[in-house]
Amino acid sequence: MSLLHIMILIPFIFAIFVPLLYKFFNPRIHTGWFVLIIPVIIFIYLIRFIPGISSGETMYHSMAWMPSFGINFDAYVDGLGLVFGLLITGIGALVILYSIYYMSKEREALHNFYVYLLMFMGAMLGVVFSDNILVLYVFWELTSISSFLLIAYWYQREKSRYGAQKSMLITIFGGLAMLSGFIMLSMMTDTYSIREMFTQINVITEHHLFLPAMILILLGAFTKSAQFPFSIWLPDAMEAPTPISAYLHSATMVKAGIYLVARMTPIFGGSSEWFWLVSGIGLITLLYGSINAVRQTDLKGLLAYSTISQLGLIMSLLGIGSAALYFGYGREADLYVVAITASIFHMINHSTFKGSLFMVVGIIDHETGTRDIRRLGGLMTIMPISFTIAVIGSFAMAGLPPFNGFISKEMFFTSVLEASKLTEFNMETFGILFPVIAWVASVFTFIYSMILVFKTFRGKYKPEKLEKKAHEAPIGMLISPIILASLVVIIFFFPNIIADYLLKPAVASVLPSLAEGGIIDMKISAWHGWNTELFMTIGVVVLGGLMYMYLKKWVGIYRLYPQNMTLNQLYNSGLDHAQGWSKSLTDGYMTGYIRDYIAYLFGFFILFIGGTLLVTQSITLDFSNNAPVNVFEGALVLAMMTAAVTVLFAKTRLTAIIALGVLGYLVSMFFVIFRAPDLALTQLVVETVTTALFLLCFYHLPKFKEHTKRVPLKPLNLVISIGVGIIVTLFAFSANGTRLFDPIASYYEDAYELAGAKNIVNSILVDFRGIDTMLEIFVLCIAGLGVYTMIKLGLDRREK
């Protein structure tokens, strides 16, 4: 176990102590202060890796978990993992700091909140630092589960539960698809290690499971990263407390899908399917998210759709960049390396500006009591610091200078322009769509960014519509968004610090074959001269600005879309139908009558045993080694049949019980004939006691009712029971006809030497299989206790 493993596990371990800390220190000290230590320590620990990683090193530690299955807890740090690790812990620390002021220690169940949060943090670190795909999968599902718990944190609210269930159903569906994709990958390569898979890329690309595995793994990534059409869970996930929305549903968890796509790029990248799926779905999501964000009236809803849109942007960049692997070396490849760089760069930028925006929205919600744009307005003078942060965040989101979003947006335009010139992958026909979609989506992005700032902070202050009197947030709540907003500006002016230390190693792990060629060289600058990209941005600003000003005139278009054709409607009706269908199906066979269940059991018995006998053709009718039958034995068999039939047709209970007793004694006589003296003795004793017991209970049980004196004739039951009888007989025939092995009984014939006993049966019971017998006695004891309890206890009271 190395420090790396401890780093991944420490959030889980610390989570155990959170309830205790809460119990002892709340409400004197906010539990968040203790929790804050964890991400800070891990962040500092990870920072120390930067120099090594940026000079091309990687770190690998293995810990045996199930070595016989090739499943080990392999922790692996490379450039890509490190970027995510820093985001997870860095944003995590800021969010926890923010939550200390956001979550009231008097009213909220903080212990639950922070346990879930730490669980998520550990799981997320596990996802990005695992080399073993099965371990990765386990952590992946853990993030889904902790996200479920956090969305349903205010579980009293129906919408929270709805959102939690929705996110759970969709992301777990994707997770399971991803697991099957992973299993296919391991079938192709015979390993669970991602790094070992990289060495067998030729095997994978030529395998017939290549495409199914790719699609299944992409399903996992797309559901997690809320790509169209799986994006519907993200807006409903906004029911979670705002720190959680900032952390899980914009900065980290939804980027796990991005991580997966980036991680799998060396394996699948370079194929046209991968290029089209990833960039196509990404672009559709980008457009879908940005158009839908404009119509939102809830600030968090707007941010949710904007997150969907931005995730689509990052995804499409990864898709475009995968073309670099197609070209291998040379100038073309270089152009597509820009796309990968842009995607990771934009992901970092998105985490900074979107994180700060979420926190500002949380502040507005906290201080005014509403997030509804229609009720907000004129907050600029009341909340100047929040306003400044919102401006920085929104302008970065819109892609304006001097903020980091501008640079990555320009790089995005470069990439789509480059992609449209691509002559491979059928891009000659559709290539032009790439820059068009990108540009249109950017216009809408500009519009909703403006709505976010100006509808809330400008305009008329409407105190009568607010639940609280608005005022600026406490400084503690502002620290985190201020830090993030400063980063937004700093990254704009010094992009190459990020590029050298974080982006370069990260891109190297996405495109390892190019990194080995040593051609990944990047210089990011804010100013590229008067090129097409800049004119595109200017166009976005002009058209976006005009459309924002005349928003009221055209926003009605959204109402033209039929309400019953939305994806949500599809999901809801699908869920309702599935529930109704499964209920009617279950009601159909779960009748509540035990008799029916027994009939199912016997029916299954007939079908399964009979079917197996038929399918394997093992019915044999070989009577050659039969023992002879003498008259006495024949008479006994006849007598037993008569006794059994008498039990069936007896009109009074006494007859039935006596017939059963007769049957038991006849069986013990059989044991005598067949040289089993011990059995005969035991059977005699047991039969006597049982008959006495039957007679005792008979005294208390009611008589057979008049209309059921005779056993009622039920054709179905008759068929089932005759079927069972026939199957058993056939089974016995076949077993007698085929002797596959010699009996092992000869071993026990040395009982005297082995156990000092002359009675073989007894020595088996008390010596060879002594423990079995002991457990049998135990069963008898339990039965005895049951009998005693049911006769003695509690009955008197009820009878009274």
Add this chain to the structure above:
Amino acid sequence: METLMSILVGVFFAIGTYLILTKSLLRIILGTSIISHGVHLLILTMGGLKTGGPPLLGLDSLSFTDALPQALILTAIVINFATTALFLVLSYRSYKLLGTDDTSQMRGNEDE
């Protein structure tokens, strides 16, 4: 003999199954008893019938019948006794509490 025994066992199973599928508790218990007799005989038959003397070492026989099925049956007889006793008392108790021995009238709670 084995063929005859197999048929006998089949008859036991058929009768026992039919009794188990009826509504009366007492008949259900009778049915399980008959089936368990069938099981005992089935195991005994599977071991081969009358292939030697009883499995006691002090006697003058050269070969013995298979002792393993006998040990299994011995266990089964005892366990069967325990379960039958438990069933009987259970039906007695449920009759006392519910006033019926008809399984179709023994329904659970309202919201089932």
